[in-house]
Amino acid sequence: MTVESDADIAGLKAAGAVVSDVLKRMLDAMRPGMSTLELDQMGAQWLAEAGAKSAPATSYNFPGATCISINEEAAHGIPGPRLIVKGDVVNVDVSAELDGYFADTGGTRIVPPTTPTKTQLVFAARYALDQALKEVRHGAKLNRIGFAIERVARAHKFRVIENLCSHGVGRSLHEEPAHIPGYFDASDTRVMSEGMVITIEPFLSTKSTYADETGDGWTLSGVKGNLSAQFEHTLIITRGAPIVVTHH
Secondary structure, eight states: OBOOSHHHHHHHHHHHHHHHHHHHHHHHHOOTTOBHHHHHHHHHHHHHHTTOEEHHHHHHOOSSSSEEEETTEEEOOOOSSOBOOTTOEEEEEEEEEETTEEEEEEEEEEOSSOOHHHHHHHHHHHHHHHHHHTTOOTTSBTHHHHHHHHHHHHHTTOEEOTTOOEEEOSSSSSEEEEEEOSSOOTTOOOBOOTTBEEEEOOEEESSOSOOEEOTTSSOEEOSTTOOEEEOBEEEEOOSSSOEESOOO
């Protein structure tokens, strides 16, 4: 969507505050021995208490309130019986609708103990998001986002999962601009404009540049032994620094 009023900004900020709060609480609640379904049910309850509706559930009939992806799973992991164990790299993606506005956020946490590679992977994914945010302003090319993400991934010797993209958001979960690659695409001539609402979500991994759909029809996984991490914000493009509506 394109923001047209102060009411739009306020609505997006309210939705952003809810998903950010639920994400933080879910990441803090993770414990070894807990199933991903238990963690998701906490998220579902917190969304409901805030008066928000899970976007993947209402928009796509996703079988869960949130997406929880572990280790080799890169995205869209279905909450279920899988138990969280020590050393897991767990990604939680929370997107919801509140009063007609959609916000989308995500974060990754390591269940201790960690390893240098895991720590570095999670750091690099977060840093890629921070660096990409610096490229966002009215009149800049959209491919600056992928350029920044790819630069960070290469510097830390990780790979970008190329078939998972950032996207437009606001009045629905996925809007134009539909695919904002996490790598530099020189042929992409699209330009950011003031008021445009987008997500930025770098997906960095240790081995995979592509995530394949698994047998459940939802979960996207890298190759065996791959680890991946994602961080995500929803933001409004301005003539200066973007308005990030999902601070965590």
